[in-house]
Amino acid sequence: MSERSRRGRRALAGLAVAALVAGCAPTGVVVLLPEKGGRATAVDVRQDDKSVTLDQPYAAAQFTRQGPKPFESNADDVQRRFGAALGALPARPIDFELQFELGKNELTAESRRKFDEVLAELAKRPVADVRVIGHTDTSGADELNDRLSRDRAGFVRDELVKLGLKAESIEVLGRGKRAPKYGKPDGPPDDRDRRVEVFVR
């Protein structure tokens, strides 16, 4: 992601009226940004019947009368044109996995430490939506596990509320044993599936 430490100022040409006049050239630019994690990304740019696909970091296109015209942008150009918008991008959603001791509503010692990381992340966000999804391992009946997984999610929600987070901003779900991550659905139970996922955005 481009550096957002400086906010660029972008001079806008006064073309509002001209844009409404038939025959006036369309103007604008689109730039594909480097993606954290190196995923393959792309934007298809279509202007009437002409199209261009941008699929490399800083690949860009200018909208012209003749259709999208490719060019290569760079970090400085992006900062200059888009600094203010980039500086206002929200924090990326983040998720945590907390694991439970067998048969109790008690986090493992390691997950108690991870819970602190959840709090630190929440403290960074002026407003947060939180989703808490409880799971169980694959042993035991569905009905029991549905209830247990909801209880586990509810327990984490209650801890967050005690620390000042508003209950309305926390959604709680239980998936029972339906979505094991570590053990196979028909296989032997894996301790690590006794978990709660906390999604913060």
Added chain:
Amino acid sequence: MTIAPLRRTARALACITLVATLALPAAARAADAADIGQVKVVRGQVTIERGDQTLAAAVGLRVRTADRIRTGADGAVGITMNDDALLSAGPNSLLSLDRYAFDATSGKGRFESGLSRGTLAVISGRIAKDAPDAMTVRTPSAILGVRGTEFAVAVDE
């Protein structure tokens, strides 16, 4: 239920963060079915036109389909959508959320937005992964089909 050790640690952390003048997130209205995203960042002047109402954008406000988000000369806004797409607009921008549908279980959806002036930055979310044109951005001259992307677009007036 053994929660005392957890509470001790967590309370200690809460005290530290309060002293550092950070606070846990403020109350925001809970999402209802019409809500498609939430304003997370507001700088300068930002308004939301909804039907015949004009609302001042505030952090925590939830946005809906057909909302038009307008930033002033000093304005910038950041919005997180329900599918985790992140959108932000710079000054003198007009962004419309034209169409939004998202099924959290399947990850399928459609998101059509429009930028008629100004600048927009996008980090796409789950909808864009669903199908090539599941997420599009329309500008006065071009339509952008988004495929698992971070990009920025500017429209001169």
